[in-house]
Amino acid sequence: MVCQTTVNKVIEFGGRGLHTGSSVRVRILPSEENSGICFVRKDLKGAPVIPATVENVVDTCYATTIGVGSARVATVEHLMAAFYALGVDNAVVEVWGPELPILDGSAGMFVEFIERAGTRRQNAPRKIVVVTRPVRIKEGGRFVALLPPEGYGGLKIDYRMDFYYSYLESQSISIRLTPMEFKKSLSRAKTFGFLNDVEMLRENGLARGGGLDNAIVIGEENIINREIMRYEDEFVRHKVLDLIGDLALLGIRLCARVEGYRAGHYLNYRLAKKFLKKRDCWEELTAEGRLPEGLPALVLEEGFLSA
Ligand SMILES: [Zn+2]
Known part of the structure; x- marks a missing residue:
């Protein structure tokens, strides 16, 4: 059986968003089986959760933005690519801002962060x-x-x-x-x-x-x-x-x-x-x-x- 994985420990970093230019703090945490990747807008009241799904895509102009209600997170694609390619199925991504940091414009640093934290195999089968x-x-x-x-x-x-x-x-x-x-x-x-x-x-x-x-x-x-x-x-x-x-x-x-x-x-x-x-x-x-x-x-x- 091919099992799901999550990150092994908490990952923390920060940087500027490509579009807004403001500084954003991010924390990636391990999460449960079958929970997928979920973004959480920690800077908003009630910390709304935005599951990273196709259904939640609200904008595709210059970057991919997901949202639930009025809560949004933009430029999720580079981190999502790193999760996919390194086989991370489940994680919570806490974000203190409307957009993920652009960092060096690639997914290189996301790969480094995930590799440094390592991944952990879970019990549920992958879809x-x-x-x-x-x-x-x-x-x-x-x-x-x-x-x-x-x-x-x-x-x-x-x-x-x-x-x-x-x-x-x-x-x-x-x-x-x-x-x-x-x-x-x-x-x-x-x-x-x-x-x-x-x-x-x-x-x-x-x-x-x-x-x-x-x-x-x-x-x-x-x-x-x-x-x-x-x-x-x-x-x-x-x-x-x-x-x-x-x-x-x-x-x-x-x-x-x-x-x-x-x-x-x-x-x-x-x-x-x-x-x-x-x-x-x-x-x-x-x-x-x-x-x-x-x-x-x-x-x-x-x-x-x-x-
Ligand atoms: Zn891109």
Whole structure:
């Protein structure tokens, strides 16, 4: 049986939010089996709880925001991606502000924090779902799709990016998600934005915490702060990081192939929502980790499914 896990001890950190620019304190605590990832707005009266689910997504503009009632937490995707990739199923994330800190713009520090705390195996089985029929979202030439796996028990992601500016070449990546691969190839890829958008966002009171060290800024003729880049093809890597974080809101472990082309938080969210509705497109593994009758055998990647 593949069991659920939680963090082994309390994790504490702080930093500025990308959009509000204000300082935010965060505490991550171990939590019970089957509780999933839950955010708690500790700075608000009554400390409202916001479960990190697809149903609770309230905004996908520039970041993924979840909320219940008037309580919200923005920019949850990088932490959610780290939880998913390192196999953390259950945790309480206490936040003293409306947004998670952007830190260095990647999920690198979240990985470090989780690894330092360690993870603890629990008794309940993980909910593992195998995609059996394609689920696709397309819009204006962009797309993202969940497809049946090709003999592999985790997530295999193929992603491509093209850019409007001719000085930027298209970027593509094909990756089998394991904790190691996430750490090495995706977790350190930084947030990026376009200079035009940054100026517009600032005028509208957003992107206040986005300095030139935590977001790569793409100008019309060149990359403004190339010196902070960590990979030549960092943009497509960050897109995949965001995609993993958005799909993590499904609250399940996916056995699937994912294809994406220039998608973003909005399309990722719509894909997750459609997937939940399309009950005939996926099957859940039994508690013993067996596939339902009639499905081809999968190589269940131990490192991925039981990290
Ligand atoms: Zn991102």
